[in-house]
Amino acid sequence: MARVSFDQVRKVYGDDTVAVQDLSLEIPDGELIVLVGPSGCGKTTALRMVAGLEVITEGEIRIGDRVVNGLPPRDRDVAMVFQNYALYPHKTVYENLSFPLKLRKLSRRDIDDRVRRIARVLELEEQLPRKPGQLSGGQRQRVAMGRAMIREPYAYLMDEPLSNLDAKLRTQMRAEIGLLHKELGVTTIYVTHDQVEAMTLGERVAVMRRGELQQVAAPQELYNRPANLFVAGFIGSPAMNFFLGRVSEEADGIWVSFGDGQRLEVDEHERSLAPALSGMDGKGLIVGVRPEHLQDAALVSGAPANRRLKGLVKLRELLGSEVVVHFEVQAAPVVTDAVLEIAEDVDESALSELDHRRQERRTHFVGRFGVDSPSKDGETAEIAVAAGALRFFDLESGARLAA
Ligand SMILES: Nc1ncnc2c1ncn2[C@@H]1O[C@H](COP(=O)(O)OP(=O)(O)OP(=O)(O)O)[C@@H](O)[C@H]1O
Ligand SMILES: [Mg+2]
Known part of the structure; x- marks a missing residue:
């Protein structure tokens, strides 16, 4: 686990698409912060720069005390959950979940303990012997979450992980992510364009618009004291x-x-x-x-x-x-x-x-x-x-x- 910080980070795609402008944000160790804002405001880009999937045009990103700008994704030790997740179709749920741990050479016993624990939390115990093709969309999404969360990396990066789920499952999974976060205490950056999700899940919420950070604050503070019209209009429904x-x-x-x-x-x-x-x-x-x-x-x-x-x-x-x-x-x-x-x-x-x-x-x-x-x-x-x-x-x- 570690803190994550953005220091005057800028991302330009091609010659002129400024996706993120002058982003400075300090995420303390163990915090769950939500990045929220309308489509195209730069949320995914911000997250992908932390993961190492996008080159940072200017500024610095740190994980712990290390500047990670030049570090390849596999050396950053962050776990990602994206909207478009991919599971191994020929492996069972059990094997999908245990795969990241096998790579890390844990003992069979430890692996089994952890797989069963995460399966219990995500209500996937009965699905363990099945293959992804035999699961509902929601169950597959939970396996993808479980696979990311089974490790204990420096940070979890989640990009709209619940957007494929129906409303009820979404509310339930949101609560589960909150509980899991309390239990594991891993620094988490969670991206969504849904302000209700942001308000209920975030310890702090960072509101972005057109690549620019508008305000970062606890949910109640955003609601009571929005910095500007945009935040005032965006938060609350x-x-x-x-x-x-x-x-x-x-x-x-x-x-x-x-x-x-x-x-x-x-x-x-x-x-x-x-x-x-x-x-x-x-x-x-x-x-x-x-x-x-x-x-x-x-x-x-x-x-x-x-x-x-x-x-x-x-x-x-x-x-x-x-x-x-x-x-x-x-x-x-x-x-x-x-x-x-x-x-x-x-x-x-x-x-x-x-x-x-x-x-x-x-x-x-x-x-x-x-x-x-x-x-x-x-x-x-x-x-x-x-x-x-x-x-x-x-x-x-x-x-x-x-x-
Ligand atoms: N690979 C790319 N090449 C060029 N422009 C891109 C690329 N990826 C994103 N952009 C542009 O950068 C801006 C920010 O995109 P980003 O995907 O970060 O937005 P977002 O906040 O995640 O939006 P959404 O809620 O729709 O997922 C947008 O204007 C987008 O069109
Ligand atoms: Mg996005």
Whole structure:
């Protein structure tokens, strides 16, 4: 086991595809860190450079105290699990699992102990005598994981190892990886584009965009204090709502106004997170609020008048435990590069819809309301904004206003 570090690492493919830019990241010994970001942001490239499968254009990568830039993959002693795994088709599961240990000349007894232990953890005991062709996709994936994890290398590198699995198996395997990590404590770099996977699995999460590291932090920190619009929009599902607002400093406090004369008072916690708000009287900014911090005001006893907004309900999705309400607020929507990129990641129609709303100054909001919400399609609802929930971002840079 060892720490892994990136020091100003850059990767250029061919003449001009910059896949990773100036990446500096220190992963302490034994940590499970998740690299997350949209397709093409450079996650796989970062991982392959650690494994030695890509040449590093500039900078240094260390495993332990060794600079590994010039070291061939087999001398780096890292174990990899990729989405497209390959098993030996003519060997049984037992032989597939034991193969990496045989190469290392362990005793038969030790090998048997370890194979049975990993098979137990991954629920593959009954499959041990079978060949890969006789297994389901999920079982094959578990064998591939098991084969990587059976050794105790310096680090595990995992590139979307669960993406071939169905939703249920995926959740289960995710928990297993977490448990296995706790048990073995091997430094792990886990790549995914799924932010839920990132948040549940990572001790820390590194968010990347277009080859650049945006923020590295514990999941809760990313959620509460995103460094910028991109991270704020990427982490959390459904995504944070954004709209354009204007600051007004009044005798009784700081407010943000938007659309057709609506306004919200900024509370003490929000001001302490964004002290720069005082001094911004009359200036525009981007306001963000998460769906789980919006509630039908009818369900909040004594919802204060200074923390409400009005929205036209468009769609209600009843989920049993809550109702996800889509509504429209008369406010200018935020259309930045980061928002476009997230929309693009969703699909094409999300893009044209965004454009349409911009012309009409309508912002689509999502709220997670209690199931007893009396809100109805086509009617206006009063929505309460939770204390401390507003976040503010710079119009130009998209950086969160922070202390
Ligand atoms: N062998 C290659 N030659 C040229 N360009 C490449 C090569 N591999 C990757 N790229 C480019 O480098 C960038 C980063 O790719 P990478 O595979 O690291 O992204 P990723 O974050 O893993 O994406 P995904 O979530 O789709 O797997 C992309 O623009 C990609 O097109
Ligand atoms: Mg990839």
